[in-house]
Amino acid sequence: MNNKLYVPLLLSALLVGCNDSNDNNNTSAPEITPPESYTTTLNIVSANMWQNLYRDFNDTSSFEVAVKELQHANADIIFFQEATGITARMAERLGMHYYHGNNSVGSVGILSKHPIKNTIDAHNEYGGNIGAVLDVNGRDVIVFSNHLDYTRYITYDARGGNGITWQAHAGCLPITSQEDLDALNLQSYRPRQASYMLEQLSPYLENNAVIIFGGDLNEASGLDWTEDTANMYDRKGTVHDFMTHRRILDAGYTDSYRHLYPDPATNMGATWPFHIDDSWTQGASYVNECGRGLDDRDRIDFIYYNANAEDIELVDASLIGPRIKTYFPGPHGEDDTYQWDEKHSGMHVNEHGEPTYEERDFVSDHLWYKATFTLSTPGYDSEQESVINHAQFKDITIAEGENDGINISFNLTNTDLWDDALNYQIEVSGDNDLTAWLSHTLNQRPNEQDLISIDVPETVLATLDGSTKNNSLQIRYVAGNQRKHLAVFTILKEDIPRLTK
Structure with a gap:
């Protein structure tokens, strides 16, 4: 099959409370002067x-x-x-x-x-x-x-x-x-x-x-x-x-x-x-x-x-x-x-x-x-947009792969801190494992438009399925011998085709 499944992005939203005032009550709400701080x-x-x-x-x-x-x-x-x-x-x-x-x-x-x-x-x-x-x-x-x-x-x-x-x-x-x-x-x-x-x-x-x-x-x-x-x-x-x-x-x-x-x-x-x-x-x-x-x-x-x-x-x-x-x-x-x-x-x-x-x-x-x-x-909330000085996974797509495996494709953004002296990997692991289950080397700095594709075999999915320690699959962008995790993206078991059949 060649159907692609998309991992949804979670968007935070402001919850607006309902107005529970009685329509028959004509009394105006008292005016409240906001505090200066x-x-x-x-x-x-x-x-x-x-x-x-x-x-x-x-x-x-x-x-x-x-x-x-x-x-x-x-x-x-x-x-x-x-x-x-x-x-x-x-x-x-x-x-x-x-x-x-x-x-x-x-x-x-x-x-x-x-x-x-x-x-x-x-x-x-x-x-x-x-x-x-x-x-x-x-x-x-x-x-x-x-x-x-x-x-x-x-x-x-x-x-x-x-x-x-x-x-x-x-x-x-x-x-x-x-x-x-x-x-x-x-x-x-x-x-x-x-x-x-x-x-x-x-x-x-x-x-x-x-x-x-x-x-x-x-x-x-x-x-x-x-x-x-x-x-x-x-x-x-x-x-x-x-x-x-x-x-x-x-x-x-x-x-x-x-x-x-x-x-x-x-x-x-x-x-x-x-x-x-x-x-x-x-x-x-x-x-x-x-x-x-x-x-x-x-x-x-x-x-x-x-x-x-x-x-x-x-x-x-x-x-x-x-x-x-x-x-x-x-x-x-x-x-x-x-x-x-x-x-x-x-x-x-x-x-x-x-x-x-x-x-x-x-x-x-x-x-x-x-x-x-x-x-x-001055207020009780922050309106400032947070700067992002780290890499991010974008437009992640999960598709069924060969032999009960899956294919994960994505773009990497904010990679301007790339250092040619370091070794960069895309790693796949369980969300609670520090070591990699699967590793893919990046030989050059990816552009934001470059689509990166990783084939995850059935053996890796079986490891996740049988794990009591890990609840999700995690994709990591890793740099250097210190294995610094520059960015991560976690995929729940229920979003993986092989594990939801």
Whole structure:
């Protein structure tokens, strides 16, 4: 047969309420004067996706669990890290706008329920950071997502380990001086990555704009490594003002968590690692040199903001996931003496605010961090069209193919970020699988008018039909060895001829 089946596009529409007034009632409705401004709530989540959520725990899809967590958080803006293969897929599932930098940039992404007015060029050295200007109900909000360099992780050097090799120093001797730790930190890219972001934000800060940024900064804060905590978490008596955060704080930004919870001794706020198996200080070298594995829990996931912006208020902050002590007990029973007052949220947090996550119910090796703001906006809706700085599938057609297979044809648009140095593929997979079931190489940049056609054999459809993990077939435009998913399109089982006979 040669009949073609078309995948319908879903169009959002405004629902107009019915007029339920009584025709016999001649009383005129009172005139309502609209307010000069509205109060908009912004739930912002920083979420490390732990290498694209490639681990599935407890016989469940990590991608599906992450979707449900972000829906539960009612996230308006999301800062992603380690999300090379996640950002476009997650944006499609959550129905959000997204930006994830040029095709060579890995890891970071920005998702937003509010339109993206324009984007800020990415910086990509051992991680990266990208920015965007959002239209939040008529008011500009400038955001940045960061995944800073993980090398020269000097919180290990301060504990008696090595931030490059991840092994213990001989004799487990820590580096404790401010000057020596600063010198080591300058060997990483973190300070210059932070400075790049601050330079990009400087014109907005001068205008006192609403600025909110965060992510996995891979560095602890001097607001946490204080005199009161110097002998906690194997910090060996060290008090240190970490350089990256020092630069951010000196530039005038406010640490949202420490603003609400100023005491690091009672509100540690640690985000990594929360499971002892994910710690890099539990290996043989630490047992040999230190006598035991070390406690390397720290707060390395942050959301900063410009507290001087007009009519913005930080109203809440919480850690998404289990308690930091549940699956990482401190050495020598120290967790029993520490105070743990952190507020938690998430799918498995009970009515008393207590996390009830079973082991590996949470899909990342980082806890996620959520901060809630209110700000005054001119309206209660955004009229701005969102810019699209990423590729898109257009005019997708599904036709029956040979031997019970199907043929999928489409156009690719917005491919101007094509980089000849990268390898590009069209991949077919299940919606919850990170690996490709079928791959087609693109040897040259496609024009918007070029029709691309993919034959999907019956064996691939049979894999989908028999899968309990995947509900749909997904077409992906993929770039580079990092396998960054530049665009995705999901086809439900019921839209596939072979599966609906």
